Amino acid sequence: MLRELFPRSGEKYLRSRFGHELQEFCGWLDAAGYSKLNIRHHLRRAFKVFAHSRKLGADKARSRQSLHQAFGRYCTCVRLSQDFRGTEHAYARFLSSRGRLLEASSNKSPASLLCGPYQQYLADVRGFCKTTVGQHQSTVSEFLRYALRGGCEIATLTSAHVEHYLAKRSNRLSRQSMQHVIAHLRGFLRYAYAKGLIRERLEAIDTPRTYRDELPPRALPWSLVKKLLRSVDRSSKAGWRDFMILHLMAYYGLRPSEIAALRVDAIDWDAKTCRVEQRKTRSDLILPLSDRTLELLQQYLHRGRPEAVLPQLFLRVRRPAGALRNYAVCEVFYKRAVQSGLPLDGYSPYCLRHSFAMRLLQRGVGVKAIGDLLGHRSLEATCVYLRLDTSALRAVALPVPRARSSLSARHA
Numbered sequence: 001m002l003r004e005l006f007p008r009s010g011e012k013y014l015r016s017r018f019g020h021e022l023q024e025f026c027g028w029l030d031a032a033g034y035s036k037l038n039i040r041h042h043l044r045r046a047f048k049v050f051a052h053s054r055k056l057g058a059d060k061a062r063s064r065q066s067l068h069q070a071f072g073r074y075c076t077c078v079r080l081s082q083d084f085r086g087t088e089h090a091y092a093r094f095l096s097s098r099g100r101l102l103e104a105s106s107n108k109s110p111a112s113l114l115c116g117p118y119q120q121y122l123a124d125v126r127g128f129c130k131t132t133v134g135q136h137q138s139t140v141s142e143f144l145r146y147a148l149r150g151g152c153e154i155a156t157l158t159s160a161h162v163e164h165y166l167a168k169r170s171n172r173l174s175r176q177s178m179q180h181v182i183a184h185l186r187g188f189l190r191y192a193y194a195k196g197l198i199r200e201r202l203e204a205i206d207t208p209r210t211y212r213d214e215l216p217p218r219a220l221p222w223s224l225v226k227k228l229l230r231s232v233d234r235s236s237k238a239g240w241r242d243f244m245i246l247h248l249m250a251y252y253g254l255r256p257s258e259i260a261a262l263r264v265d266a267i268d269w270d271a272k273t274c275r276v277e278q279r280k281t282r283s284d285l286i287l288p289l290s291d292r293t294l295e296l297l298q299q300y301l302h303r304g305r306p307e308a309v310l311p312q313l314f315l316r317v318r319r320p321a322g323a324l325r326n327y328a329v330c331e332v333f334y335k336r337a338v339q340s341g342l343p344l345d346g347y348s349p350y351c352l353r354h355s356f357a358m359r360l361l362q363r364g365v366g367v368k369a370i371g372d373l374l375g376h377r378s379l380e381a382t383c384v385y386l387r388l389d390t391s392a393l394r395a396v397a398l399p400v401p402r403a404r405s406s407l408s409a410r411h412a
Contacts, residue, residue, distance in 0.1 A: 001027065002026055005040050013043070022046065024098075026043055034320055041083070045074070045087040061102050068088065135184065139188075147165060154198060158200075158202070166181070186203045218350065222355060224343075225250050225352065228336065229247060229250065240305075241314055246332070250356060253357060258276050258279065259329045260324050260325055261277045262314065264313050267289070267297065272289050278375040285375060310323060353374070
């Protein structure tokens with residue numbers, strides 16, 4: 001197959017000291033569903049890395065660290081970094097399928113050993129979802145790596161370690177983000193004291209003061225949302241997929257994680273509903289679908305969705321076929337926002353969710369009903385989505401009374 005992909009340089013690939021490795025890697029890429037163009041790109045990059053590394057391409061087991069170092073020398077800019085890291089990821093999967101990928105050493109750090117039980121505690125006792133557990137674990141792991149440098153034990157933690165770590169994080173984060181970091185740290189320190197891991201209570205940490213309405217509204221004007229949807233070119237499969245993703249986020253307020261988790265069988269065509277798996281609340285939401293949305297979904301399934309046996313509604317357009325991840329759904333918004341030429345700088349995909357909430361409020365829907373559709377457990381969380389803007393304040397402002405001319409003359 002190498003001669004077919006590289007009519008001119010195929011012999012050079014095969015005669016190299018790692019020719020057999022390239023041939024095996026090529027066969028695996030083809031079996032995994034990669035397109036011929038992608039296979040050629042991956043093989044070219046792998047050939048370049050193998051040629052300058054004696055540790056790779058010799059039909060031996062390799063570690064992730066050695067792969068990362070070998071491919072890292074070519075990551076000199078953002079574009080090259082994305083390309084070579086993609087080839088590194090594909091080659092690591094190839095080695096794993098052959099049983100030749102060496103995992104990390106079993107000698108884990110004290111921080112990682114401690115985070116395991118705490119992660120289980122967050123999931124089983126606190127009832128946090130997987131995403132929230134990951135956020136807590138990321139903060140706690142970073143704190144322990146910073147505080148336990150030099151082989152220190154966790155029992156030696158003091159308030160000074162906490163203060164130094166928070167001072168370091170505050171240089172890079174906003175007050176709103178620091179609130180989350182402090183909440184993660186408080187929960188862990190409370191857990192560590194209850195388990196007898198630390199000698200004194202350290203969870204009494206002051207949090208930055210924030211105000212609910214101090215930030216500007218994140219909702220887009222609905223006219224701008226419709227312009228964004230109209231700007232998406234639906235002449236390709238990717239265009240149809242991106243249009244439907246933005247449509248569901250704008251008209252139904254779905255999160256990127258909920259979009260990525262949607263399945264084809266979640267749509268009940270007879271009942272005109274869609275079952276949405278809400279990751280944060282761990283509950284299912286049955287959304288009624290309009291006739292227009294059902295018609296667009298049917299057109300997407302016939303024109304935009306690749307033919308695959310995967311159950312997910314939205315798939316990758318480029319091979320290898322697979323379901324979209326949360327970050328890929330966010331990238332759809334950023335990509336289409338730039339291509340539209342609209343003034344959307346500084347907005348995130350969640351602005352469509354905020355626009356959905358504001359549109360319902362303007363149509364007279366109650367805050368409790370809006371919160372139920374958004375999947376919120378408290379009205380306070382819903383109110384964050386309903387920040388008033390200056391135009392709304394002008395609409396509800398009372399006119400200033402004017403003094404009559406006679407009274408003005410009398411007092412004059």
